Amino acid sequence: METENRNKPVKRFLATLGAGVIGSVLTLAVVVNTDLLQGGSAEVVPVTTDTVPYNVQQTSTKDIPSLSDMVEQSSGAIVGIVNYQKGNNPFSQQAESTKSGSGSGVIYKIDGDKAFIVTNNHVIEGAEKLEVSLESGETTTATLVGKDALSDLAVLTIDAKYADTSLEFGDSDKLRAGDDVIAIGNPLGLDFSGTVTQGIVSAVNRSINVKTSAGEWEMNVIQTDAAINPGNSGGALLNAAGQVIGINSLKISESGVEGLGFAIPSNEVIPLIEEMTTNGQVERPYIGIGLADLDQVPRTYLQGLPSEIKAGVVIANIDPESAAGKAGLDVEDIITAINGTEVKNSTELRKFLYTNLAVGDKATFTIYRGSELKTVDVLLTSNVSTAN
Numbered sequence: 001m002e003t004e005n006r007n008k009p010v011k012r013f014l015a016t017l018g019a020g021v022i023g024s025v026l027t028l029a030v031v032v033n034t035d036l037l038q039g040g041s042a043e044v045v046p047v048t049t050d051t052v053p054y055n056v057q058q059t060s061t062k063d064i065p066s067l068s069d070m071v072e073q074s075s076g077a078i079v080g081i082v083n084y085q086k087g088n089n090p091f092s093q094q095a096e097s098t099k100s101g102s103g104s105g106v107i108y109k110i111d112g113d114k115a116f117i118v119t120n121n122h123v124i125e126g127a128e129k130l131e132v133s134l135e136s137g138e139t140t141t142a143t144l145v146g147k148d149a150l151s152d153l154a155v156l157t158i159d160a161k162y163a164d165t166s167l168e169f170g171d172s173d174k175l176r177a178g179d180d181v182i183a184i185g186n187p188l189g190l191d192f193s194g195t196v197t198q199g200i201v202s203a204v205n206r207s208i209n210v211k212t213s214a215g216e217w218e219m220n221v222i223q224t225d226a227a228i229n230p231g232n233s234g235g236a237l238l239n240a241a242g243q244v245i246g247i248n249s250l251k252i253s254e255s256g257v258e259g260l261g262f263a264i265p266s267n268e269v270i271p272l273i274e275e276m277t278t279n280g281q282v283e284r285p286y287i288g289i290g291l292a293d294l295d296q297v298p299r300t301y302l303q304g305l306p307s308e309i310k311a312g313v314v315i316a317n318i319d320p321e322s323a324a325g326k327a328g329l330d331v332e333d334i335i336t337a338i339n340g341t342e343v344k345n346s347t348e349l350r351k352f353l354y355t356n357l358a359v360g361d362k363a364t365f366t367i368y369r370g371s372e373l374k375t376v377d378v379l380l381t382s383n384v385s386t387a388n
Contacts (some may be wrong), residue, residue: 146276170243183237288322
């Protein structure tokens, strides 16, 4: 009993740091301001009509239209998205839906009686109703097909009668710093719908740490100096041929900083939206633990941990019926490696888990339990089956 009472403050402290159950249905809060780089504040800001699969298309110089022609041809496939959520009016007996935020989306496929739209997950997060605004001025209600908080992508559908055109995807792997790009979206809301900004690819393959309600994640993004502002989220980053080579998602809004916007590369978007369209979500390995970085926990809470251990991940909470729970991992265990690869923080753990391992794999966790160094084998299950 004495040991149990002594451990209660530890568990309470870890509970406040728990970053969500890893591998469960991950959600990203509707974020306006998100810490992106240390010392700064990043704002998540927040062509033809046919049924041909949206494969990556190749283009040649002779296929490239003038800039104004390209924009005119492309703009019809850029939509506005308004997120309505239940209101909190204490004087109303019936909860009313109120506008919570807005963003942009891209019609990328028209198939039969449905038009498919890709946008950011944070644009549609928590919505009771999603309203789509077309270039023509018409509005319609969208249906959510699938979403994935970790990649910050979502897929919607609307009736195809509202969609006059769609955009094809280009090959983001062919991008080079200095390539011309165009961003089209709805900065600051629908009053500025269809805003076009021009810039270049500032860098490719940037890794950006994004803090979400599901924990921190390292996103691979395209950096551009084309103006991206709140409301551009989910809009298109286009190459000179009018192909979508990125979905605009982030900007750095630190005072004194200009021209630092980021888009999710098209070659990462395509397989994810295909999976979301099929399954409603992206299948990833499920563990069932909540995490806190070791450097966030005062050493007084870490009884027996050797002083030379400076980095790792503390298990803050655990689902006893999960893979980790059944394998014998426990709250306060400190994970220092997976399959022999060192993990210094929760971001590295998620990165290794979701990029190096698959459902059905066995992962060997190296942990400290107090002063004792142990290994625990965990059979990874699926977040899809667990969530259903």
